[in-house]
Amino acid sequence: MSLWKIAWRSIQQRSLSSLLTGLSIALGTALVIIVLVVHGVVAESFRDAAQGYHLILGAKGGKLQLTLNTVFHLSQPIENVPYSFYKEFTEYKDAQGKPTRGKYASAVEVAVPYCLGDSYQEFRVVGTTPDLFNKLSYGTYADGKPKFYEFSQGKNFVANDFRGAVIGAVAAKKTGLDVGDRFPITHGLAEDEDSHVHEEDAFHVVGVLKPTGTPNDRAVFVNIEGFYLIADHAKPVETEPPSTKDRDHQEQTSRLQAVDMMLARLIADGDLDREAIDEVKKVESLIGEMRKAFASQLDDAAQDVAQEEEPSSPSGGENPDAKGGLAPLPENQREVTSVLLLLKNDVFSQILHNKINEGNVAQAVYPSREVAQLFEGIVGHVQTILLILAILVVIVAGVGVMVSMYNSMSDRSREIGIMRALGAGRVTVMTIVLFEAILLAVLGGAVGVIIGHTSIGAFASVIADNTGVTINFLELAPATNFGGWWISPELVLIPALILLAVLVGFLPAVVAYRTDVSRALSHSP
Amino acid sequence: MLLLKNIYKAYCEPDGTQLPILKIAEFRVDRGEQMLLVGRSGSGKTTLLHVIAGISKPDEGIVEIAGRDITKLSEAVRDRFRADKMGYVFQTFNLLPGFSALENVLLGMAFTRNAVSVDRARELLKRVGLEHRLSHRPNALSVGEQQRVAVARALANKPQLLLADEPTANVDAGHQQQIVDLIRETCREEEVALVMVTHTAEICAQFDRVDELSNINLIEHSVA
Numbered sequence: 246m247s248l249w250k251i252a253w254r255s256i257q258q259r260s261l262s263s264l265l266t267g268l269s270i271a272l273g274t275a276l277v278i279i280v281l282v283v284h285g286v287v288a289e290s291f292r293d294a295a296q297g298y299h300l301i302l303g304a305k306g307g308k309l310q311l312t313l314n315t316v317f318h319l320s321q322p323i324e325n326v327p328y329s330f331y332k333e334f335t336e337y338k339d340a341q342g343k344p345t346r347g348k349y350a351s352a353v354e355v356a357v358p359y360c361l362g363d364s365y366q367e368f369r370v371v372g373t374t375p376d377l378f379n380k381l382s383y384g385t386y387a388d389g390k391p392k393f394y395e396f397s398q399g400k401n402f403v404a405n406d407f408r409g410a411v412i413g414a415v416a417a418k419k420t421g422l423d424v425g426d427r428f429p430i431t432h433g434l435a436e437d438e439d440s441h442v443h444e445e446d447a448f449h450v451v452g453v454l455k456p457t458g459t460p461n462d463r464a465v466f467v468n469i470e471g472f473y474l475i476a477d478h479a480k481p482v483e484t485e486p487p488s489t490k491d492r493d494h495q496e497q498t499s500r501l502q503a504v505d506m507m508l509a510r511l512i513a514d515g516d517l518d519r520e521a522i523d524e525v526k527k528v529e530s531l532i533g534e535m536r537k538a539f540a541s542q543l544d545d546a547a548q549d550v551a552q553e554e555e556p557s558s559p560s561g562g563e564n565p566d567a568k569g570g571l572a573p574l575p576e577n578q579r580e581v582t583s584v585l586l587l588l589k590n591d592v593f594s595q596i597l598h599n600k601i602n603e604g605n606v607a608q609a610v611y612p613s614r615e616v617a618q619l620f621e622g623i624v625g626h627v628q629t630i631l632l633i634l635a636i637l638v639v640i641v642a643g644v645g646v647m648v649s650m651y652n653s654m655s656d657r658s659r660e661i662g663i664m665r666a667l668g669a670g671r672v673t674v675m676t677i678v679l680f681e682a683i684l685l686a687v688l689g690g691a692v693g694v695i696i697g698h699t700s701i702g703a704f705a706s707v708i709a710d711n712t713g714v715t716i717n718f719l720e721l722a723p724a725t726n727f728g729g730w731w732i733s734p735e736l737v738l739i740p741a742l743i744l745l746a747v748l749v750g751f752l753p754a755v756v757a758y759r760t761d762v763s764r765a766l767s768h769s770p
Numbered sequence: 771m772l773l774l775k776n777i778y779k780a781y782c783e784p785d786g787t788q789l790p791i792l793k794i795a796e797f798r799v800d801r802g803e804q805m806l807l808v809g810r811s812g813s814g815k816t817t818l819l820h821v822i823a824g825i826s827k828p829d830e831g832i833v834e835i836a837g838r839d840i841t842k843l844s845e846a847v848r849d850r851f852r853a854d855k856m857g858y859v860f861q862t863f864n865l866l867p868g869f870s871a872l873e874n875v876l877l878g879m880a881f882t883r884n885a886v887s888v889d890r891a892r893e894l895l896k897r898v899g900l901e902h903r904l905s906h907r908p909n910a911l912s913v914g915e916q917q918r919v920a921v922a923r924a925l926a927n928k929p930q931l932l933l934a935d936e937p938t939a940n941v942d943a944g945h946q947q948q949i950v951d952l953i954r955e956t957c958r959e960e961e962v963a964l965v966m967v968t969h970t971a972e973i974c975a976q977f978d979r980v981d982e983l984s985n986i987n988l989i990e991h992s993v994a
Contacts, residue, residue, distance in 0.1 A: 766820075
């Protein structure tokens with residue numbers, strides 16, 4: 246009969262107290278498992294959210310705010326940057342239709358613009374180009390391969406379909422939007438008091454994304470061309486100082502108005518004779534004709550300006566037949582909130598980062614760095630606190646094991662005395678008590694692992710529905726570096742519990758070790 | 771087989787004075803011999819058994835078992851020696867309640883150098899008439915059955931010396947003789963020396979050798 250079996254029989258003998266102490270360890274372990282797995286999945290989700298591109302460009306301001314509203318669809322968008330700035334990273338056609346390369350375009354694989362500030366129900370609306378889903382990825386698989394966006398229904402919108410929209414998995418589930426559905430978007434964010442709905446500018450759903458586990462699951466993506474055309478989205482055209490020609494027109498018109506008013510006053514006062522009045526009427530007629538002529542010249546000038554400013558979108562899609570009769574917004578009325586930049590080579594990121602930040606127009610941020618800082622600075626601390634609390638629960642449960650075993654030692658002194666009389670040494674009885682503590686900890690821990698993963702499995706669908714983060718029932722907590730070895734913390738948990746058991750079992754074991762056999766045997770049972 | 775010489779043991783009172791509880795000039799038991807130890811309560815019978823078993827150490831004297839003075843051994847070696855060479859039957863049976871009858875017998879082999887033999891445990895339980903009660907826990911056994919399990923456990927490690935401390939004290943009169951017969955018979959079969967403590971006069975009459983531990987703790991040798 247092995248010492249393990251003797252220890253197990255001893256546990257069975259005190260079944261109720263063993264069950265309770267084992268259960269307390271199980272619950273503590275389950276809590277640790279849940280925190281570890283959720284922590285790992287959230288961390289992975291954070292990392293994935295900021296992968297797939299090198300830089301985010303946006304207006305000067307807080308780096309974190311730019312990251313929050315571009316990557317996580319949170320916080321208020323900061324100011325916009327000129328459309329011309331975005332074009333510097335793209336290839337486009339100029340006013341004459343000639344292909345032109347932006348200043349930084351040679352370093353850029355793809356530049357995806359974001360226009361933010363609108364919402365649909367509780368979800369942010371992002372005006373963007375089809376390149377977001379066609380050319381960018383959102384993280385990597387375990388083998389290092391990039392994860393590309395996939396559609397559970399429909400497909401990506403095309404550039405020419407100005408009112409096309411793609412819905413994130415969670416947004417689709419929550420809003421009930423399906424392929425073919427039309428929906429209006431709200432100007433402003435749902436929480437803004439002055440937000441209002443653009444009923445007349447409805448978009449239609451052409452695709453629903455598969456869950457990605459990133460914040461994009463909770464967003465609505467619309468064609469940027471359609472976004473621009475929504476009422477109030479066009480940037481007001483600045484009034485330029487009048488040219489010399491315009492000023493001449495205005496001066497002459499003013500003079501004619503003054504003469505006209507003076508003549509009218511003279512007639513009204515009766516200071517003019519019949520002949521003079523006829524002359525005045527001729528002059529008034531002449532003034533009217535001159536006014537019409539000036540007005541006509543002004544209209545022609547305005548049309549010339551409009552033709553010069555006809556847009557040449559870098560995303561292509563200028564086929565007016567496919568735009569549903571919509572004309573694109575002129576470029577001088579466009580802005581973008583941010584730009585996701587995927588570069589042809591990693592080395593360009595530092596150069597572009599410095600170059601852009603030296604200028605006055607915009608800032609460039611490394612999303613992965615910002616997200617890492619955000620995670621470590623805020624989310625990571627919360628997770629660490631939760632983990633510490635969970636570990637404390639396990640330690641308290643371990644102390645419970647110690648107290649329970651220690652209290653039982655006086656009742657067990659006779660049992661220990663019998664074993665000693667049968668030839669068991671002091672170290673042997675001490676080992677049996679330690680084995681008991683280890684068995685309780687390991688079995689409690691094993692039950693805790695099952696409870697933890699079952700709980701995760703039970704709530705996986707709720708978590709996925711609300712966050713888009715999918716957690717597998719059997720998914721181990723992501724590997725962590727333990728002295729150079731990348732191991733899942735869950736695999737360290739059981740050895741850690743054994744160590745805890747040895748620590749908490751030591752005191753009762755010492756009591757067993759010091760049991761006086763003669764005295765123990767002389768006690769009545 | 772067993773030789774005690776010039777044994778002296780005393781308890782230290784709280785005020786520091788020594789209270790002698792055992793004084794034995796010489797005590798010898800031969801291989802396979804069966805003897806009875808009698809004496810009034812408090813005369814030191816159990817203490818003497820503990821000294822023989824190596825559970826307690828005498829202040830003076832030697833305890834030689836199978837030619838080896840166990841007072842010279844370290845506690846760990848003494849424990850192992852006890853596990854290998856001796857069996858112990860307690861007055862209150864002292865079966866472990868969480869273990870079945872078979873497991874209690876196996877426990878008697880658990881701390882020896884020899885391999886644990888389930889077959890021997892079964893055989894012993896069969897010999898004491900409990901082959902049908904192997905998996906029963908002590909609380910499911912009668913008092914007589916519990917003591918029979920205790921006898922089987924004490925013999926499990928094939929000891930050379932069996933110490934029995936009033937094994938019939940808690941057994942009704944009808945079963946006392948059965949227990950004594952069982953112990954004596956199995957000891958005879960296995961050539962085990964037996965030192966049994968008892969108060970029962972009827973049992974004293976059945977032994978060739980009865981030694982008395984007197985109030986002054988000296989062994990007086992007598993033959994019934």
